Amino acid sequence: MEANRQILEAELEREIFTHSQTLFTQTAKSRQEQWIENLVKTTLLILTLLIIFPLILIVGFLFYKSLPILSFEFLFSNPIRGMRAGGVWAPFLGTIYLVVVSLLVATPIGVLAAVYLNEYARNNWATRITNLAVVNLAGVPSIVHALFGLGAFVLFARMGRSILAASLTLAIMTLPVIIASTKEALGAVPMAFREACWNVGASRWQTIRQIVLPNSTSGILTGIILQVSRAAGETAPIMFTGAIFFKALDEGNIFAYNIFDQCMALSMHLFTISTQVPDVPEALPYGTAVVLLGAVLLINAVAILFRVYFRSRKKW
Amino acid sequence: MNAGAEAKYEGNGGRIYSIETNRLNFWYGDFQALIDISISIPDGLITGLIGPSGCGKSTLLRCFNRVNERYGNVTTTGEIKIMGKNIYDSDVSLPELRKAVGMVFQRPNPLPISVYENIIFGARIHSQFGAFSKSETDGIVEQALKEVSLWEDLKDKLKSKATTLQLEQQQKLCIARLLPLKPQVILMDEPCSALDTKATHAIEELMSTLASRYTILIVTHNMAQARRISKECFFMLLGEMVEHGRTEDLFLSPQDPRTADYIEGRYG
Numbered sequence: 001m002e003a004n005r006q007i008l009e010a011e012l013e014r015e016i017f018t019h020s021q022t023l024f025t026q027t028a029k030s031r032q033e034q035w036i037e038n039l040v041k042t043t044l045l046i047l048t049l050l051i052i053f054p055l056i057l058i059v060g061f062l063f064y065k066s067l068p069i070l071s072f073e074f075l076f077s078n079p080i081r082g083m084r085a086g087g088v089w090a091p092f093l094g095t096i097y098l099v100v101v102s103l104l105v106a107t108p109i110g111v112l113a114a115v116y117l118n119e120y121a122r123n124n125w126a127t128r129i130t131n132l133a134v135v136n137l138a139g140v141p142s143i144v145h146a147l148f149g150l151g152a153f154v155l156f157a158r159m160g161r162s163i164l165a166a167s168l169t170l171a172i173m174t175l176p177v178i179i180a181s182t183k184e185a186l187g188a189v190p191m192a193f194r195e196a197c198w199n200v201g202a203s204r205w206q207t208i209r210q211i212v213l214p215n216s217t218s219g220i221l222t223g224i225i226l227q228v229s230r231a232a233g234e235t236a237p238i239m240f241t242g243a244i245f246f247k248a249l250d251e252g253n254i255f256a257y258n259i260f261d262q263c264m265a266l267s268m269h270l271f272t273i274s275t276q277v278p279d280v281p282e283a284l285p286y287g288t289a290v291v292l293l294g295a296v297l298l299i300n301a302v303a304i305l306f307r308v309y310f311r312s313r314k315k316w
Numbered sequence: 317m318n319a320g321a322e323a324k325y326e327g328n329g330g331r332i333y334s335i336e337t338n339r340l341n342f343w344y345g346d347f348q349a350l351i352d353i354s355i356s357i358p359d360g361l362i363t364g365l366i367g368p369s370g371c372g373k374s375t376l377l378r379c380f381n382r383v384n385e386r387y388g389n390v391t392t393t394g395e396i397k398i399m400g401k402n403i404y405d406s407d408v409s410l411p412e413l414r415k416a417v418g419m420v421f422q423r424p425n426p427l428p429i430s431v432y433e434n435i436i437f438g439a440r441i442h443s444q445f446g447a448f449s450k451s452e453t454d455g456i457v458e459q460a461l462k463e464v465s466l467w468e469d470l471k472d473k474l475k476s477k478a479t480t481l482q483l484e485q486q487q488k489l490c491i492a493r494l495l496p497l498k499p500q501v502i503l504m505d506e507p508c509s510a511l512d513t514k515a516t517h518a519i520e521e522l523m524s525t526l527a528s529r530y531t532i533l534i535v536t537h538n539m540a541q542a543r544r545i546s547k548e549c550f551f552m553l554l555g556e557m558v559e560h561g562r563t564e565d566l567f568l569s570p571q572d573p574r575t576a577d578y579i580e581g582r583y584g
Contacts, residue, residue: 122388192425196490198383200438200497201414210441211427 062293066286074287076252079269083246083277084284088291090249093256094163094263095295098238099231101167101259102174107224109171110178117179118186119208137176145173146237154241163259166242173237174227181223185216217310225303229296235267243268245276266292332359334501334531335380340394342372342379344387349375351555353394357548362523362532364546364563366539368583372555373535377503380533381417382410399500415442418494422506424486426478426493431470434478434489435460439496456496464492464522484515488522502526504534508541520545539579543567551575 026034063070077087117134121127149169159165189212197207213220235243243265250256257263266288274285335357342350349372357363365373378384379396382403396403403413415438426434435457439448448456457474461467466488470481478489487507494502504523508516523532523545536542542549543563550560551572559566559575570576577583 190425192421192423193427195383195419195421196425196427197437197441198386199381199414199419200441200494201411202438202441203411204386206441210437211429215428 059293062286062290066283066290069281069283069287070290075291078248078251079246079273083269083273084280088266088269088288089251090247090256091264091266091269091288092291092295093249093254094243094247095232095266095292096299097163097257097259097263098167098170098242098265099228099295099299101163102170102231103224103228105168106171106174106178106227110175111182111220113175114179114182114186115208115213118183119204119212134176134179138180140173142173142234143236145169146240148172149237149241160260161240161242161244161262163242163257163261163263166238166263166265167259169237169241170231170234173234174231177227177230178223181226182216182220185219185223186212188219189215214310218307221303221307221310225300225307228299228303232292232296232299233267235265235271238265239268245272266295331356333357334359334399335533336395336397337379338395338397340376340379340396341392342375342384343391344375345389349555350379353557355550355557355560357531357533359531360528361547362527362534362545364542364549365533365535365552366537366542366549366578367552367558368578369537371552373552374505376552377419377505377533377535380501380503381414381419383414383419411442415497416499417501417503418497418499420487420490420494420502420504420507423510424483424490426481426486426489428477428479430475431478431481431489432457432474435493435496438493442497460492460495463495463526464488466492482515483511484518487511487515487519491519491522491526499530501531501533504532506535506537509537516541539567539581551578553578 074087075092076089078089079091080086117127117130121130146169149165149172153159153165153168154161157165159168193211193215194207197211202210242262244262245264245268247262247264249264270285270288270292273280273288333356335355337353337355340350340353341348353376365376367373375384378387379392380398380403384390384392392404398413398417401408427437429437432453436448436453439453439456458467458471461470466485469485470489473481478486481489487510491502491507508519511519520541523534526532534542534546546563548560549563549566551558551566551570551574553574559570559572561571566575567579570579
């Protein structure tokens with residue numbers, strides 16, 4: 001009897017055991033899904049590397065080619081001998097002037113316009129058309145902005161070709177993107193914060209000033225940072241409105257330009273020495289490109305520091 | 317409930333109402349959310365507002381400090397009197413109105429600043445810059461936190477971010493930040509629905525202690541809660557006020573069949 005029971009139990013156990021062997025194992029369907037999963041993952045990885053690879057190549061190549069010429073002296077001396085030698089001081093400072101002045105104009109106007117559109121404007125047809133116009137303006141080619149700047153600032157407003165006219169043109173070009181990205185940043189601030197303020201009697205402006213803006217600063221700065229690179233890199237809008245081929249400048253004096261003067265700019269200088277001037281040593285354009293890259297990174301780095309600071313204060 | 321409020325309520329001198337509406341109609345665009353609401357909400361008590369989702373309870377609540385108008389295209393007709401004053405009169409200042417009529421929300425919504433700054437926020441925006449000395453603000457913060465019995469828990473955390481507190485503490489803080497404004501009425505829009513039972517109990521207890529000094533109007537989905545804490549109760553359906561009365565009467569012997577169906581859980 002006892003022996004019988006043991007046999008029975010053993011058999012039962014074996015049966016359960018054999019059954020459990022096939023439990024949770026792969027079926028044809030799950031094997032196929034696994035295969036697709038691996039394929040997708042690998043493909044995406046390769047595509048990502050393909051994007052990064054050229055970037056590293058470009059930067060590496062630039063540095064390699066410009067190595068013989070890169071030095072502090074290159075940065076702080078003017079081009080000489082018909083731009084076939086010397087440094088990039090005048091165009092470097094010109095680019096900084098153009099970017100800074102255009103941001104000084106575009107940032108307050110863009111941010112405040114976005115505040116109006118996001119916080120005050122009612123959702124009616126006029127607002128919707130304005131929003132649509134902002135989005136579409138962001139897609140206007142820069143050469144069109146250049147012609148607008150030439151007509152409006154240089155000729156009509158009688159600014160002449162100057163840093164001011166060129167910066168305003170750049171500002172017009174960057175405004176729509178700043179407005180769009182600022183609106184997005186403001187929209188990301190939870191409605192509950194606004195409600196909390198309104199219900200203790202805060203006006204819209206008190207709410208915006210004390211809660212909404214401080215909590216969207218990092219997002220707003222991100223939008224502005226992206227525009228720095230764009231403003232520094234564009235050649236067309238400044239070519240008609242304020243940039244010139246050559247100007248000798250006080251070396252090392254950061255106040256050497258007057259905003260009513262014309263200026264050199266890195267992007268245009270690069271174009272000039274690569275295509276317009278014969279017999280330029282090979283390292284010169286590469287060095288100029290590295291300085292342009294470095295200037296953009298420098299301005300970005302400052303903005304990124306701000307952003308990190310503001311983001312660390314934001315938690316919800 | 318303390319004796320004073322009880323006396324005010326049942327005294328023979330007639331009842332005192334903090335909020336009275338007269339044929340109040342309200343539209344969001346073309347949609348009529350409130351239809352001919354005429355109610356009187358007694359002073360110094362907890363009054364409950366019940367009804368299924370979308371019946372207009374929250375909308376009605378938001379009419380009482382006119383914060384509805386911040387949500388876009390709305391139209392209001394009729395009359396709302398708070399402490400006897402029609403809040404649609406032309407001389408009514410919205411910041412002053414909202415100071416007197418505070419609101420607590422479903423999800424605790426402390427501002428993303430410190431506990432201290434949260435409490436003092438309301439007082440600051442209603443006064444000139446530099447109107448308070450440090451010791452005055454310290455006193456305001458301490459008193460407000462004591463009133464909601466958070467002082468012991470938070471007195472060493474005044475500088476920490478309010479959004480990092482536990483939910484129960486956050487909700488109490490949201491009540492505490494109204495108190496420095498010396499409100500007459502506190503509107504609560506399902507203040508416990510994001511909280512667990514223990515926290516709900518704590519908030520209800522707090523409401524009872526506050527009820528003697530402030531008129532509290534609470535919207536709730538929780539029948540049991542309405543029964544536990546409110547003295548009077550209003551039942552709304554599809555933008556209309558169906559029935560109101562003392563809470564016990566409303567729950568024990570509802571006059572309208574729709575009320576009976578709702579509190580017995582046949583719809584909701």
